[in-house]
Amino acid sequence: MENRLRNEELKKRIMEASEAAKFFKKGMTVGTSGFTPAGYPKAVPLAIAERKENGEDLELTIITGASVGDELDGALARSGVLKRRYPYQTNKDSRNGINDSKIEYADMHLSHTPQWVKYGFFGNIDIALVEAVAIREDGGIIPSTSVGNSNVFIEKADKVIVEINTSQPLSLEGIHDIYSPKNPPNREPIPITQTEEKIGTGYIPCDLEKIVAIVITDKKDRTRPVAPIDDTSKKISGNLINFLKKEVEENRLPKDLLPLQSGVGSVANAVLGGLVDSDFENLKIYSEVIQDSALDLLDSGKVVFASGTSLTVSPDRLDDFYQNFNKYRDKVILRPQEISNNPEVIRRLGIIAMNTAIEVDIYGNVNSTNIMGSRMMNGIGGSGDFTRNAYLSIFTTESIAKNGDISSIVPMVSHHDHTEHDVHVIVTEQGVADLRGLSPRERAKVIIENCAHPDYKEKLHEYYNEAFDTCKHKHTPHCIEKSLSWHAKFLKEGSMK
Secondary structure, X not given: OOOOEOXXXXXXXXOOHHHHHHHOXXXXXXXXXXXXXXXXXXXXXXXXXXXXXXXXXXXXXXXXXXXXXXXXXXXXXXXXXXXXXXXXXXXXXXXXXXXXXXXXXXXXXXXXXXXXXXXXXXXXXXXXEEXXXXXXXXOOEXXXXXXXXXXXXXXXXXXXXXXXXXXXXXXXXXXXXXXXXXXXXXXXXXXXXXXXXOOOEOOEOOOXXXXXXXXXXXXXXXXXXXXXXXXXXXXXXXHHHHHHHHHXXXXXXXXXXXXXXXXXXXXXXXXXXXXXXXXXXXXXXXXXXXXXXXXXXXXXXXXXXXXXXXXXXOHHHXXXXXXXHHHHHHHEEEOEHHHHOOHHHHHHHOOXXXXXOOEEEOOOOEEOOEEOOOEEOOOOOOHHHHHOOOOEEEEEOOOEEXXXXXXXXXXXXXXXXXXXXXXXXXXXXXXXXXXXXXXXXXXXXXXXXXXXXXXXXXHHHHHHHHHHHHOOOOOOOOOOOOOOHHHHHHHHHOOOO
């Protein structure tokens, strides 16, 4: 512990999680560490949930970096502590609470969240609850496997509670790059011109007096497994790689591409992982999450450097990752999400953004959050930050879902997250639709022909032709009374067929 807690005075503030949990009062707003369940607090949230289960009246607003593990979102949702949540989640109990109107949830662009905290849009931050691998003698907090919004929460909170997690390797120290932009009108350019550049400190500055409790834990990140790469994912990845090769041939991309961003989850992991067997070399990643496929690319030598805000490794690989982290130390940086997702940096570096859609309509609008228009799945996450500012914005999806009862290509999306103005390319296992420079009518024909599943292609053509024939104004033809009829049919009959 001498290497983990380096300030003698702070040792007096070590306590059990149950004691630290007493600092939390009804109505407080709490900012926690954690980003796609990595580096989130684990012991104190469980103790808070226990207080509620024992009959105490306790409700909290929780703001994180992104999704977190079950010890935080799940425990607080099940106990009834979680009353308001920002900006992103993936936990089933949290999701159910949101969809049952028991938890108020505002889905946000991840780059907006730290700014809103700084601007005071959320009100006062009462407590910052963060996981760390160590605390320096001067109070500087060294994060664990994610940074997320921790630096901003620590800066703005009245009190700070730190979980020092001894299961997280101390070798993580040195990979973080903590930089926090000033608020307007004093904001300055962010001086990142290359993926591998460091511009800040290796720790989060913190006033010693703010730290009111330190809890020692050894709970590992409860990350999610990634599904095996199936034939459909391989086809999507192959179509994407062929598209990128063509872009190189047309001199629209350099031979080593531009920095890559990939969304999270099994499909995104599979699509990115396909690059391991490609001809591309000397690749760089500037993204939010460094997940299994990114590690595979680092191991293969295809990727020479990766920048993100979290290291999220599947359970099967976690122990090996912890034990052999030193081989990645010089190849990764973890930044605050205000920097990893910053539009200025994304635009400057020319990011190739690759994210996953729930559904896409024939004009190129994308829904990435809501099932059938009203059931929240996870949230928009960082996909909007990257899509709106990327050199190339690409969305991937399987052309069908629910064993073919749902077409992922529809006449009109049931919820809009990314409009046609920001979406450049759609990729399914069927093919690629390059939408750049196309009018709405041209986009419709390319998306239907290249990306739709054969079971639905004729029906999509029929819808478009009817819309064109009957719509008075034909710039973006729609049969308004039929544009969501496919969704209505699924809700009534269980199939769009």
